[in-house]
Each structure stands twice: as structure tokens, then as C-alpha cells.
Amino acid sequence: MTATTATTVTAKAAVGPPSPGTPFVSARRRRRRGRVVALLFAFPALLLLGALVVYPVLFSIGRSFFDASGNRFVGGDNYVEMFQDPATLKAIRNTVIWVVVAPALLTGLGLILAVLVEKVRWATAFKLLLFMPMAVSFLAAGIIFRLAYDQDPDKGVLNAAAVSLHDTFSGTSSYPTARARTGPGLVAGKDGSYATSKAVTPGSTVVFPMVGVLPADIPDNASPAYQAATEHPASDEVRGVVYLDFTPGGAGTPGIIDRQESGLPGMKVEAVRDGKTVASTTTASDGSYHFTHLSTGSYTFKLPASNFAPPYQGLAWLGPTLVTPAIIGAYLWIWTGFAMVLIGAGLSTLPRDALEAARMDGANEWQIFRRITVPLLAPVLTVVFVTLVINVLKVFDLVYIIAPGPVQEDATVLATQMWLVSFGGGNNQGLGSAIGVLLLLLVVPAMVFNVRRFKRSQR
Amino acid sequence: MNAVRRGLGNGLVQVFLVVIGLVWLTPLAGLFVSSLRSSEDTAEGGWWTALASPGQLSFDNYSALLENAGITQAFFNTVLISVPATLLVVLIAALAGYAFAWLDFPGREPLFLLVVALLVVPIQIGLLPVAKLFGQLGLFGTIPGVVLFHVAYGLPFAIFLLRNYFAEIPKEMLEAARMDGGSEWRIFVQLVIPVGRPAIASLAIFQFLWVWNDLLVALLFADSSSQPLTVALQSQVRQFGSNIDVLAPGAFLSLIVPLVVFFAFQRHFVQGVMAGSVK
Numbered sequence: 001m002t003a004t005t006a007t008t009v010t011a012k013a014a015v016g017p018p019s020p021g022t023p024f025v026s027a028r029r030r031r032r033r034g035r036v037v038a039l040l041f042a043f044p045a046l047l048l049l050g051a052l053v054v055y056p057v058l059f060s061i062g063r064s065f066f067d068a069s070g071n072r073f074v075g076g077d078n079y080v081e082m083f084q085d086p087a088t089l090k091a092i093r094n095t096v097i098w099v100v101v102a103p104a105l106l107t108g109l110g111l112i113l114a115v116l117v118e119k120v121r122w123a124t125a126f127k128l129l130l131f132m133p134m135a136v137s138f139l140a141a142g143i144i145f146r147l148a149y150d151q152d153p154d155k156g157v158l159n160a161a162a163v164s165l166h167d168t169f170s171g172t173s174s175y176p177t178a179r180a181r182t183g184p185g186l187v188a189g190k191d192g193s194y195a196t197s198k199a200v201t202p203g204s205t206v207v208f209p210m211v212g213v214l215p216a217d218i219p220d221n222a223s224p225a226y227q228a229a230t231e232h233p234a235s236d237e238v239r240g241v242v243y244l245d246f247t248p249g250g251a252g253t254p255g256i257i258d259r260q261e262s263g264l265p266g267m268k269v270e271a272v273r274d275g276k277t278v279a280s281t282t283t284a285s286d287g288s289y290h291f292t293h294l295s296t297g298s299y300t301f302k303l304p305a306s307n308f309a310p311p312y313q314g315l316a317w318l319g320p321t322l323v324t325p326a327i328i329g330a331y332l333w334i335w336t337g338f339a340m341v342l343i344g345a346g347l348s349t350l351p352r353d354a355l356e357a358a359r360m361d362g363a364n365e366w367q368i369f370r371r372i373t374v375p376l377l378a379p380v381l382t383v384v385f386v387t388l389v390i391n392v393l394k395v396f397d398l399v400y401i402i403a404p405g406p407v408q409e410d411a412t413v414l415a416t417q418m419w420l421v422s423f424g425g426g427n428n429q430g431l432g433s434a435i436g437v438l439l440l441l442l443v444v445p446a447m448v449f450n451v452r453r454f455k456r457s458q459r
Numbered sequence: 460m461n462a463v464r465r466g467l468g469n470g471l472v473q474v475f476l477v478v479i480g481l482v483w484l485t486p487l488a489g490l491f492v493s494s495l496r497s498s499e500d501t502a503e504g505g506w507w508t509a510l511a512s513p514g515q516l517s518f519d520n521y522s523a524l525l526e527n528a529g530i531t532q533a534f535f536n537t538v539l540i541s542v543p544a545t546l547l548v549v550l551i552a553a554l555a556g557y558a559f560a561w562l563d564f565p566g567r568e569p570l571f572l573l574v575v576a577l578l579v580v581p582i583q584i585g586l587l588p589v590a591k592l593f594g595q596l597g598l599f600g601t602i603p604g605v606v607l608f609h610v611a612y613g614l615p616f617a618i619f620l621l622r623n624y625f626a627e628i629p630k631e632m633l634e635a636a637r638m639d640g641g642s643e644w645r646i647f648v649q650l651v652i653p654v655g656r657p658a659i660a661s662l663a664i665f666q667f668l669w670v671w672n673d674l675l676v677a678l679l680f681a682d683s684s685s686q687p688l689t690v691a692l693q694s695q696v697r698q699f700g701s702n703i704d705v706l707a708p709g710a711f712l713s714l715i716v717p718l719v720v721f722f723a724f725q726r727h728f729v730q731g732v733m734a735g736s737v738k
């Protein structure tokens with residue numbers, strides 16, 4: 001997880017021949033002067049690190065044992081409060097979700113894409129495209145995804161896609177505002193459906209006069225129902241029409257199918273017998289429907305409530321329940337390229353002959369992936385995973401920008417909570433410091449890992 | 460048979476990757492198209508409807524943005540913060556990196572281990588104490604304050620990267636230069652810096668983008684006259700929805716510089732980001 005560049009890029013420098021003639025200076029004096037020079041070189045860095053990094057860490061640790069005002073020592077109270085205060089607890093829970101979900105998803109996605117992209121000729125272009133979001137600020141990414149996640153399907157591209165997908169599979173031809181003319185022969189069900197009130201036997205005609213249909217909801221292919229309504233059913237058939245019982249201009253008679261009155265296509269009609277739906281059909285463009293081969297008995301005919309369901313509006317991406325997954329989605333957009341490129345670099349160092357030998361032995365791609373690629377890549381995958389865990393712990397901007405004000409508290413994570421508690425109105429810098437210390441404690445394992453790895457590399 | 464299956468599989472892979480690529484491109488394309496539409500058009504329908512009527516698109520939002528004094532000031536502040544913060548980190552870290560790699564001074568080993576340990580320190584823990592310190596020094600709310608904070612928190616990684624790179628310089632080369640009677644400063648300027656150019660380039664790009672894209676640090680340390688673009692836009696996000704005609708071009712303005720850097724220096728960029736991902 002540490003600097004890969006530092007190990008992969010090595011200084012290439014030509015070695016010139018040593019030139020003769022060293023001016024004589026006493027070795028001791030030279031050493032002392034050397035130390036002074038060395039300290040001068042290191043001094044600016046050490047000063048800044050000491051004053052702005054090391055001292056603040058110590059200060060925050062100390063501050064976390066004091067109350068909001070900073071005057072009273074409260075021992076571990078802030079740490080106890082952290083696990084009792086509902087808002088902070090929520091932040092801890094959300095951070096856990098982030099840490100459990102995002103790095104694993106990213107590593108998996110990165111691995112799959114890294115393996116697949118090697119099989120196409122435009123691999124470089126693809127890698128470039130997926131890596132590009134790494135250049136974009138979290139703020140800009142946040143704005144991008146606030147736009148994409150907008151709940152209105154006329155604004156947010158995600159819900160626009162969700163709605164069109166939904167409508168492709170379950171049909172758009174619903175009449176959300178329509179009502180049937182109830183009264184003689186028709187009753188309204190509690191669930192919003194309409195059914196015949198009397199038993200119907202095969203050989204009959206059942207018509208459903210509807211009102212309250214918005215002109216925009218009538219499909220373009222709808223045609224007058226008059227003709228279809230005159231057809232007679234056979235003895236094992238039930239025929240009828242669903243039509244708009246309204247003539248523009250007011251010339252029509254309620255309950256009568258006038259010549260210009262339109263059929264309502266795409267309306268679902270059900271035949272119900274003894275409380276069970278035994279058959280269902282959909283009306284044609286003139287609003288007609290028919291059931292054939294009905295066995296004798298008494299039926300109820302019904303327009304189920306689904307005809308009048310309000311149109312599907314997509315998901316509330318930025319609502320309380322989905323907001324965290326939605327922000328994780330934006331995070332995936334940014335970091336997948338990183339995971340893919342890093343894993344791809346590891347992939348290119350795999351021994352080609354091992355893969356070829358396995359192919360020769362008849363192993364299929366999946367077996368090669370599962371038995372050879374993944375085990376050999378394990379160290380790289382670990383590095384990617386751990387790096388992402390560290391990054392995820394500190395995620396701030398994305399949550400701060402994407403979660404709308406009222407949902408902020410549902411989306412909060414440790415980094416945003418630390419901000420809110422310390423500066424954003426909470427003004428409890430004791431608790432804020434404690435959250436900061438918790439963040440630090442969470443990255444201590446990575447710290448130890450880095451130091452150990454560095455020490456080992458120096459031997 | 461096998462070849463046919465493999466060909467079919469490859470076709471599926473291509474389709475899958477094209478779909479993924481489109482999914483990745485769409486959010487950015489959406490932002491760009493949105494930034495070219497008037498607020499009236501935006502209120503009427505999604506940005507994709509503009510693809511059918513490209514007449515809607517114009518750069519009016521951008522010209523309005525350039526006349527918005529707050530935004531242009533914020534853009535210049537971003538430059539005034541990013542450039543010094545990058546140069547200072549590179550300079551200070553190169554000096555320290557050289558000292559840690561090749562010069563002898565007391566406490567060198569433990570101090571460098573401390574730098575390695577500081578690599579992953581979350582900046583959150585520094586916000587409050589440094590804010591107090593800057594308050595006393597009169598740096599709070601100023602551009603130098605924001606710059607100093609970025610420099611300090613950029614240093615551990617920068618020193619680590621450059622020290623490791625400089626350590627690979629052949630010893631004979633440095634010895635030779637010393638034999639020639641070059642002072643350490645001259646050796647540093649004339650030998651170490653030129654040899655270290657690739658690592659310095661990666662570092663500079665990484666640091667520049669890190670600072671350019673930062674919101675959190677500037678949100679705390681900058682006041683309204685020194686705030687960078689990210690902070691200025693962030694304050695607009697509260698009225699999200701009614702001001703897409705400001706937010707979308709603003710966001711695009713803030714990301715166009717990083718994108719140019721990205722495409723101009725792909726290799727260094729990728730290396731820098733890879734190396735710097737510890738932060």
C-alpha cells in the first residue's frame with residue numbers, strides 16, 4: 001500500500017569515473033560540518049511535520065480527554081459518549097458498512113476488469129477512461145452524482161433509466177387517473193379494481209365504461225370501440241370492450257357506446273371464478289377483449305388495480321435508506337480504475353508459461369482464473385484492499401456533498417461526523433477530538449505494517 | 460469448436476466492457492451537457508433530452524460564470540493555493556529526502572521511521588489543533604495558512620517517495636561529485652534533482668491534484684476572500700436543483716484543469732496516484 005513508484009522506478013544514472021585530487025580537510029571537522037549541513041537540509045521538513053502534524057496528533061489525543069469547553073478533564077467520557085450518542089453511533093455504523101462493502105466490491109470489480117481488459121485490443125483506452133475519475137475532485141464527483149441520482153425521472157439519469165427499464169418489462173399503458181362508471185352492473189373494489197356486480201355466464205357481453213382518462217394517457221393507436229361492441233359472443237365466449245365513455249363536445253350519452261368514443265387499449269381484464277383468477281387478457285387497440293373456451297358456470301369480470309396504478313417513478317436514491325449505497329456507488333465510479341490498473345500491473349508480472357501450460361492441459365478460462373491467477377495475485381489484491389480500507393475510512397467530501405441536508409444524518413460517517421461535531425454546529429471539540437483519535441486508531445495497523453515493511457526492505 | 464467458443468466469449472467481453480465504459484462516461488457527459496443548458500431547459504427535462512435538440516446548448520452559462528466575481532476570485536485562489544503548495548512540498552521534501560538518503564545526522568533512522576508512520580495519519584486529526592495554532596499566528600482564514608497545512612500533510616508521503624528514489628542513486632556518482640569538491644547544495648541542485656526528475660514529476664502531479672481538488676482543508680482554513688473553487692461551489696450545493704446553471708459549469712471548470720493534467724501526463728499521473736494512494 002505504500003509508494004509503489006518508489007520501488008518500481010529506479011534511478012538510472014551513469015556512473016562517471018572518480019576524479020582525483022581531494023582537498024585536505026580534517027576528517028572530524030568535515031564530519032561536524034556535514035552534520036550541520038544535513039540538519040539544514042532536513043530542518044524545514046522536520047519543523048513543519050513537528051509543528052503541524054506530530055504536535056496536533058498529541059494535542060488531539062490530550063484534548064479528547066476534556067469536555068466541550070476544554071476546561072474540565074473528563075477522562076474517557078468522550079469515548080463513552082461516542083458509543084452512546086445516536087448520531088455518532090450512526091456514523092460508526094455507516095463507516096463499518098463502507099469498510100465492509102466498498103473495498104471488497106472495488107477489489108472484485110477491479111480484478112474482473114483487469115483480467116477482461118487484457119482480452120481486447122483497446123485495453124489502454126479503456127484503462128484511461130476508467131482511471132479518469134481519479135483526476136476529478138470529490139466535490140465535482142459529488143455534484144455529478146447529485147445530478148445523476150435526482151429522484152425526478154425527468155432530471156436524474158438513473159431514475160430515467162430505471163423507469164424506462166421498468167416500463168419495458170411491465171408495460172406503460174396504465175391509466176392512473178381513470179375510474180369506471182360504477183352503478184348498475186359495476187362495483188369498485190377496495191384495492192382500486194372494478195368488477196361486475198352480478199354473475200356473468202359464458203355467451204354474454206361485458207362492457208366497462210371509463211371516465212377521467214387524461215388525453216395524454218390514451219395511446220396513439222386507440223380507435224373507436226363502437227364496431228367491436230356490436231360483435232356477438234359464442235356460447236363459450238365472453239366479449240366486451242373497455243372504452244372511454246366521453247365524447248369531446250358533450251354529444252355522448254353516459255353508459256352508451258357512442259360512435260366516436262375511443263376504446264382503451266392495453267387494459268388488463270381478468271375472469272374470476274370462485275374468487276380465483278382463471279383467465280386474463282389485455283384489450284386491443286379498439287378496447288375490445290374476449291375470453292374463449294370458458295366452461296359453463298358463473299364468472300366475475302374484473303379490471304385489476306394494476307391498470308390504475310400510478311406510473312413507476314424510480315427509486316429514492318438520496319432518501320434515508322439508499323443514500324449510503326448511492327454514495328458508495330459514486331465512490332466506485334472514482335476508484336474502480338485505480339483498483340483495475342494496480343491489479344493489472346500485478347497481472348502483467350504473472351509467469352506467462354504457467355498460464356500457457358494450464359491452457360495446454362485443457363483448463364478453461366474460469367479454472368485458470370480461479371486456480372492460478374487469483375492465488376498468484378493475492379499479495380497485490382491485499383495491497384489494493386488495504387489501501388482502499390484506509391481511503392474509505394477518511395471519506396468526507398462525497399458524503400458531505402451528495403447527501404442532501406435532511407438526509408445528512410442518515411449518511412454520516414466518522415469523517416463527516418468529526419467535522420459536524422467540532423465545527424459544523426456541534427461545537428463539541430472534546431467529542432470531535434475523540435472521533436479524530438478513533439480515526440487515527442483505526443489506521444494504526446496500517447502504520448505498523450508500513451514501518452515493518454520499510455524496516456524489512458532496508459535489510 | 461473451442462475457437463468458436465473463445466471467439467464468442469471475446470465478443471461478450473467486448474460488449475461488457477463497452478457497456479462499462481459507457482456507464483463510466485455517462486455521469487461526466489451528463490455534467491457537461493447540463494453545464495451547457497439554460498435553467499429553464501433544465502427545469503423542463505433531463506440533460507439527455509438536449510441531445511435531441513442541440514439548439515438548447517450554448518456557452519452562456521460559462522460566460523455568466525466568468526462574470527461572476529466570486530467564482531473567478533475562487534478560481535484564482537485555487538491556483539494561488541495549489542501552485543505554492545506543490546512547489547513547496549517538492550522543494551522541502553527533496554531537501555529532506557536527500558538528507559535522509561545520503562547525509563549523516565543524529566536521529567536519522569528513527570526520524571525517518573516517524574515519517575513512514577505519519578504516511579497514513581488522517582488529516583482530520585490535525586484540523587482542530589492547527590486551526591487554534593493558526594489563529595494565534597494570524598494565519599487562519601488566509602491563503603498561506605491553507606498552503607502550509609497542505610504542505611505539512613503532503614510531506615510524509617513526499618519525503619518517503621523521494622528518499623527512496625534518491626537512495627537508488629549510485630553511491631559512486633555522489634562520491635565522485637564530492638571528490639570534485641562540490642558542496643552538498645551544488646550536488647543537490649546539479650545532480651540529485653536532475654536524476655530524481657521522474658519521481659519529482661509524479662510527486663508534483665499528485666500533490667497538485669490533491670490540493671486542487673481539496674475541499675475539507677480549505678473549508679476550515681480559508682475565509683470567504685481566500686476560498687478556492689471547491690469551497691465556493693460547496694456553498695452553492697445547499698440550493699441544489701435551482702442552480703444547476705451555476706453548479707454544473709462551475710464543477711466542470713474545477714475539473715477541467717485536473718483532466719488536462721491527467722491527459723497530458725498520463726504516465727506520471729498514474730504513477731503518482733498509485734504511489735500516493737496511501738493518503
